[in-house]
Amino acid sequence: MKAGQLREVVLVGGGHSHVQVLEQFATQSPPGSRLTLVVDTPIAVYSGMVPGFVAGQYRQQELEIDVGRLAGLAGARLVVSKAVGVDAQERQILLEDGASVSYDIASFDIGSRLAGHDLPGVSQYSATTRPIGRFIEQVDQIIRKARDHDPATPFRVVVVGAGAGGIELAFTLQQRLQEETSTSVQMLILQNQTDILGGYADSLVRRVYRRSRERGIQIECNRKVAAVEPEAVVLAEGERISCQAVVWVTGPASHSIFKESGLPTDRLGFVRVRSTLQVEEHDELFATGDCAALIDHPQTPKAGVYAVRQGPFITHNIRALIVGRPLRIYRPQDNFLALLNLGDGKALGTKWGRSVEGRWVMKLKDWIDRRFMRRFQEPL
Ligand SMILES: Cc1cc2nc3c(=O)[nH]c(=O)nc-3n(C[C@H](O)[C@H](O)[C@H](O)COP(=O)(O)OP(=O)(O)OC[C@H]3O[C@@H](n4cnc5c(N)ncnc54)[C@H](O)[C@@H]3O)c2cc1C
Structure with a gap:
């Protein structure tokens, strides 16, 4: 990369960790970088309140996070399209509509799918x-x-x-x-x-x-x-x-994007990440929340509380990689409420x-x- 050139930072997905990255970058954006958010939908729903919505205790707006608005506050470019592939060689995020987004650093917080979603009916x-x-x-x-x-x-x-x-x-x-x-x-x-x-x-x-x-x-x-x-x-x-x-x-169940892109995955297809939340063998790629499999803590449950706790770590580590500072090690808590x-x-x-x-x-x-x-x- 040439001196003075901006580093392209691409966040894929608006899950529990990435909303915190946007929140933090809105107050202090990392120097020398340009941020892009790629989401399949600009409104994220907070699952913890969904049962309350079902019971009639909350209105729909109360469980929604307008990630498009957060992206605007963080000065990020918003791309509303589903990411379907990663070209790690060329550093491109491939989108469903055929377009692609270049990155120097990219992070995934795209959650998971459901086991059995492909069974008949x-x-x-x-x-x-x-x-x-x-x-x-x-x-x-x-x-x-x-x-x-x-x-x-x-x-x-x-x-x-x-x-x-x-x-x-x-x-x-x-x-x-x-x-x-x-x-x-x-x-x-x-x-x-x-x-x-x-x-x-x-x-x-x-x-x-x-x-x-x-x-x-x-x-x-x-x-x-x-x-x-x-x-x-x-x-x-x-x-x-x-x-x-x-x-x-x-x-x-895992999204197929990681396996299909040739990134390292566990046997269920979740992308393998080190304790810095960097993808194994790919320093410039991060993954957090349900979509990631922690190599050192493989038993970590897929639960929103872990994605929330990873938020400050992914925020720090993306910034640290941009400015050349040491990355922080994430250790999941033993138990959660x-x-x-x-x-x-x-x-x-x-x-x-x-x-x-x-x-x-x-x-x-x-x-x-x-x-x-x-x-x-x-x-x-
Ligand atoms: C009914 C219900 C209740 C739950 N209650 C709790 C609870 O009380 N506590 C708890 O800890 N956990 C709870 N969970 C589990 C929790 O929902 C997940 O663990 C949590 O949502 C994972 O967060 P995440 O940040 O990994 O991803 P998500 O919150 O799922 O966010 C993923 C984001 O990525 C976007 N996205 C997905 N695919 C793509 C793509 N290809 N390209 C671009 N964008 C994409 C989505 O639109 C979304 O914005 C509950 C789950 C359910 C179903």
Whole structure:
């Protein structure tokens, strides 16, 4: 690079880490650089508040971050197009519309897709939580469908996946449907493993079973959904369960962009990063949040709290690489506070193997989520 030439810094994706990079660069932009943000959509949705939206506790605007506006405040060029490839040799981000963006330094915070998203009928006939912006619209469609449903027969919803997101969405959607429709609601959670909430505390699992019995939410484990039809799910062993709506909340799967671009990935296709969040063997590429696999900490959960914590590190390290300073080492925390909204004003919480519940837990969740969102929604 010639002396005096600006370094092209390209952020791909507007996830939990990159919104912090934009926030920080808006107040102090790194010298000698030009910033570009590439996003498939200029509005990012904060997933932590989505169950609250489903319950009717938040309006849509309250969960949205206008990353286009943040880019403007940071003096960044905004490119609204999906990144579909990386040419690491030529240092180009390849876009869906055929264009490309050159970079000296690029960073990925593009989140994940859903496991099983390519099974027959899943994307056509179920409400999928990725992309999450579309999920918001699909929730409204389910509520409209339930309002129009014949009250003489139950309105059955199948939630596929019993991780934290699936549990929250089953409880919050049931609450909303009961409040806003006159039909009787049957909520069924199907889980392909032996138990729910893998990796979470046993005491939390017991609390969820207790609350689901009280609320009439049915949970069935060892039930693998193989396909979705217009008014049914089909299990791997062939059984068909009829239902009026399906919510697909299975675990994270990688975007194909990394593997297809020949970048180093783990066996699931997530891009391998060192503790500086730099892609293995590519000092000029960073990745953060769900899309990255930490080489030194491969068990790190795919959860927004980790993407949030990585924000200050990715901000520092991009700046450090530009100005030639030492990069910081990111070490994920051993455990994190998970808070599950039950939709009825109460929430469950868990950390360090213990669990709690009540209205105060929901108040704490609301306070944490709103505090995070205020940083990006109010004038910087
Ligand atoms: C219902 C639900 C509730 C959840 N609640 C919690 C919770 O309470 N706490 C928690 O820790 N985790 C929670 N999670 C998990 C959490 O959503 C993810 O771990 C988190 O969103 C990951 O953040 P990220 O920054 O990696 O990516 P994301 O937040 O997914 O952001 C990715 C961004 O990249 C953009 N993008 C994607 N692909 C491209 C592309 N090819 N080109 C350009 N732009 C692209 C997207 O539009 C988006 O702006 C929840 C998940 C769900 C589904």
